[in-house]
Amino acid sequence: MISNYFKLAWRVLGRRKFFTFISLFTISFTLGILMVILSFMQSELGSNAPLSNKDELIHLPYIELRKTHFDTIPEIDTLITNGTTKYDTTYQYKSRGTSTSSSTFNKNIIVDYLSDIPFTKQVTVYSDNNLFDFFINGVKLTMQLMFADENYFKIFDHKIIAGRAFESSDITNANQVMVISSLSAEKYFGRTENILGEEIKIDEKTYEIIGVYQHSGKIISFVSPDAILPHTILDESDSDPFYFGGFRAIYQKDANIEINQLKKEIVNASANIPLDHPANDFGFNEVKLVPRTYNEMFAQGIYYDRDPTKSHRIIKWTVLLLLLFFIALPTINLINLNTSRILERSSEIGVRKSFGATDTNIVTQFIAENIIQTFIGGIIGLCLAILMISFLNNIGYMANAKLIINFKFFLYSFIVTLFFGIVSGAIPAYRMSKLPIVNALKENKL
Amino acid sequence: MINLKNISKVYRTKTIETTALNKIDLQVAKGEFLSIMGPSGCGKSTLLNIIGLLDQPSGGELSIDGETTSNYKGKSLSKFRNEKLGFIFQSFHLIPDLNIIDNVEVPLLYRKINAKQRKEMAAKALESVGLANRKKHFPNQLSGGQKQRVAIARAIVGNPEIILADEPTGNLDSHMGDEVMNILSNLNKDNKTTIIMVTHDERMAKKTDRLIRLYDGSQVA
Numbered sequence: 001m002i003s004n005y006f007k008l009a010w011r012v013l014g015r016r017k018f019f020t021f022i023s024l025f026t027i028s029f030t031l032g033i034l035m036v037i038l039s040f041m042q043s044e045l046g047s048n049a050p051l052s053n054k055d056e057l058i059h060l061p062y063i064e065l066r067k068t069h070f071d072t073i074p075e076i077d078t079l080i081t082n083g084t085t086k087y088d089t090t091y092q093y094k095s096r097g098t099s100t101s102s103s104t105f106n107k108n109i110i111v112d113y114l115s116d117i118p119f120t121k122q123v124t125v126y127s128d129n130n131l132f133d134f135f136i137n138g139v140k141l142t143m144q145l146m147f148a149d150e151n152y153f154k155i156f157d158h159k160i161i162a163g164r165a166f167e168s169s170d171i172t173n174a175n176q177v178m179v180i181s182s183l184s185a186e187k188y189f190g191r192t193e194n195i196l197g198e199e200i201k202i203d204e205k206t207y208e209i210i211g212v213y214q215h216s217g218k219i220i221s222f223v224s225p226d227a228i229l230p231h232t233i234l235d236e237s238d239s240d241p242f243y244f245g246g247f248r249a250i251y252q253k254d255a256n257i258e259i260n261q262l263k264k265e266i267v268n269a270s271a272n273i274p275l276d277h278p279a280n281d282f283g284f285n286e287v288k289l290v291p292r293t294y295n296e297m298f299a300q301g302i303y304y305d306r307d308p309t310k311s312h313r314i315i316k317w318t319v320l321l322l323l324l325f326f327i328a329l330p331t332i333n334l335i336n337l338n339t340s341r342i343l344e345r346s347s348e349i350g351v352r353k354s355f356g357a358t359d360t361n362i363v364t365q366f367i368a369e370n371i372i373q374t375f376i377g378g379i380i381g382l383c384l385a386i387l388m389i390s391f392l393n394n395i396g397y398m399a400n401a402k403l404i405i406n407f408k409f410f411l412y413s414f415i416v417t418l419f420f421g422i423v424s425g426a427i428p429a430y431r432m433s434k435l436p437i438v439n440a441l442k443e444n445k446l
Numbered sequence: 447m448i449n450l451k452n453i454s455k456v457y458r459t460k461t462i463e464t465t466a467l468n469k470i471d472l473q474v475a476k477g478e479f480l481s482i483m484g485p486s487g488c489g490k491s492t493l494l495n496i497i498g499l500l501d502q503p504s505g506g507e508l509s510i511d512g513e514t515t516s517n518y519k520g521k522s523l524s525k526f527r528n529e530k531l532g533f534i535f536q537s538f539h540l541i542p543d544l545n546i547i548d549n550v551e552v553p554l555l556y557r558k559i560n561a562k563q564r565k566e567m568a569a570k571a572l573e574s575v576g577l578a579n580r581k582k583h584f585p586n587q588l589s590g591g592q593k594q595r596v597a598i599a600r601a602i603v604g605n606p607e608i609i610l611a612d613e614p615t616g617n618l619d620s621h622m623g624d625e626v627m628n629i630l631s632n633l634n635k636d637n638k639t640t641i642i643m644v645t646h647d648e649r650m651a652k653k654t655d656r657l658i659r660l661y662d663g664s665q666v667a
Contacts, residue, residue: 004551007548010542015543131638306504351535351541354498355527355532355556356524356525356527356557359520361556436501441500441535
């Protein structure tokens with residue numbers, strides 16, 4: 001029976017070439033695009049190196065200082081009692097507005113007041129990427145440099161392909177060393193091997209290359225700098241006000257606690273930060289810290305809301321709805337195509353039922369045909385996805401990003417497509433199986 | 447074997463009521479070759495469809511082998527059609543996407559018969575209609591007469607007791623028609639298969655055991 005279905009499906013696909021083309025194109029194109037989207041999401045949001053610990057991380061990018069203004073507000077009521085006017089005045093002491101100032105951290109704030117937080121396995125302090133120009137062999141080159149501590153390489157599992165990562169002595173002694181990415185090594189030296197000990201001169205200072213890490217292929221900036229230097233090289237105490245600077249913090253939670261517990265501890269740690277410092281000349285009376293998970297931070301980058309959980313929720317549902325919509329459109333198209341295809345074959349249904357086919361036999365036959373068709377479409381879709389992804393990687397459509405085919409996601413996408421393939425075949429087949437035999441035979445399209 | 451008692455068929459719309467069959471009483475004995483004649487629209491095919499359990503009568507009772515057929519529903523009805531009945535249609539109704547042997551095999555798909563045995567039975571049926579050498583051909587590669595012979599092979603492959611043929615020679619020239627008629631006659635004689643055939647052709651009808659005539663839904667002879 002199965003081989004008969006397969007034979008019939010194969011013949012039907014071959015005989016109705018235009019229909020087959022439209023169906024296979026719909027299935028394979030949907031799967032192909034879905035794979036590219038999922039590959040991008042997996043590449044950026046998946047737990048893979050150097051973000052294998054991403055679900056254990058809390059980002060603290062900004063410090064916000066707030067000043068709430070309070071005023072005494074009089075309210076005067078006029079009362080007339082026994083023909084005499086009286087005045088009744090009440091006073092309210094309430095908020096009349098808030099002034100805020102927020103920025104990335106002065107690194108000393110993180111080091112001095114926000115490093116020792118309960119339930120934290122480790123914390124790293126790192127800067128935004130800073131653009132620096134320098135010259136090699138008379139050619140001007142630009143590097144995105146990050147300043148970080150030794151924990152950076154513990155929290156982010158960059159693969160060190162030559163030399164070593166920072167040690168605590170590099171940070172303590174403010175050694176003039178750097179760890180560069182394989183991409184930068186290729187770009188600046190034309191190789192990734194034998195460059196340990198090479199020197200790069202930046203701002204009249206010479207830095208020795210002590211390690212090379214595998215370029216992550218991600219577009220998230222804090223795991224894709226060109227080179228990383230010890231943060232102690234920068235002295236922020238002179239150049240920045242006490243609270244603000246160019247640094248951020250990332251915390252890794254202890255294994256046994258919930259991520260929200262660490263979030264709460266970080267929020268509570270705002271009480272550690274002194275407000276009586278001379279730099280607070282505006283009189284801010286509150287420090288607000290808004291820690292966020294990796295996914296929340298990513299979501300805020302796309303849709304900003306002050307509440308990162310809300311940003312995450314909105315982006316998550318938007319993406320899910322878009323994906324569903326993306327799958328639903330071709331599914332509806334397939335249902336239409338299958339309905340007209342099955343209608344064309346109503347006479348065949350009549351013949352089969354005349355010779356003893358049950359309604360179940362008819363529905364099973366058309367579902368089997370759809371499964372075979374979807375399976376072929378799936379294979380084409382996979383090939384299409386591989387081609388598109390390798391094309392996108394080759395043309396470097398986004399700086400530093402590298403997409404990978406994730407077969408687990410392919411399987412999920414395929415199951416979803418198969419499900420809709422089955423549904424799109426089953427609905428019209430079920431309707432047609434209920435068609436009276438005599439009417440089905442009258443269609444005479446055979 | 448086949449007993450029709452007061453069989454009526456009325457098609458109703460909101461405004462019109464059309465009587466296709468009017469109180470038909472008919473008995474067909476086992477092994478009989480019966481032909482039904484009458485002008486177009488007199489109800490011949492409707493009667494054949496009712497006997498073949500492809501359609502339901504509006505009134506009356508049909509029994510086959512002493513069993514009232516209205517008792518058959520769903521799966522049991524399909525099983526009954528599969529095991530007891532074979533159909534031959536005027537326009538052949540072969541499945542164009544299947545080759546000849548696969549077309550003949552169709553009734554066997556709905557029985558628990560393994561693929562090898564199905565192939566053997568289908569090949570034997572094709573051999574009996576003289577088409578053993580056309581197994582791998584597709585319907586569009588055959589002449590009208592050959593197509594109808596394939597349809598006969600499909601009808602007989604499951605050894606049904608009754609064959610219902612709706613104008614089996616209607617789309618064929620006289621030579622091909624004679625060929626098909628000979629096959630049906632031999633089938634009736636050799637296998638004692640009961641055959642009920644609707645035809646417009648007086649010449650073909652005369653080759654059968656008995657002829658009945660319908661006019662405006664009623665049996666007139």
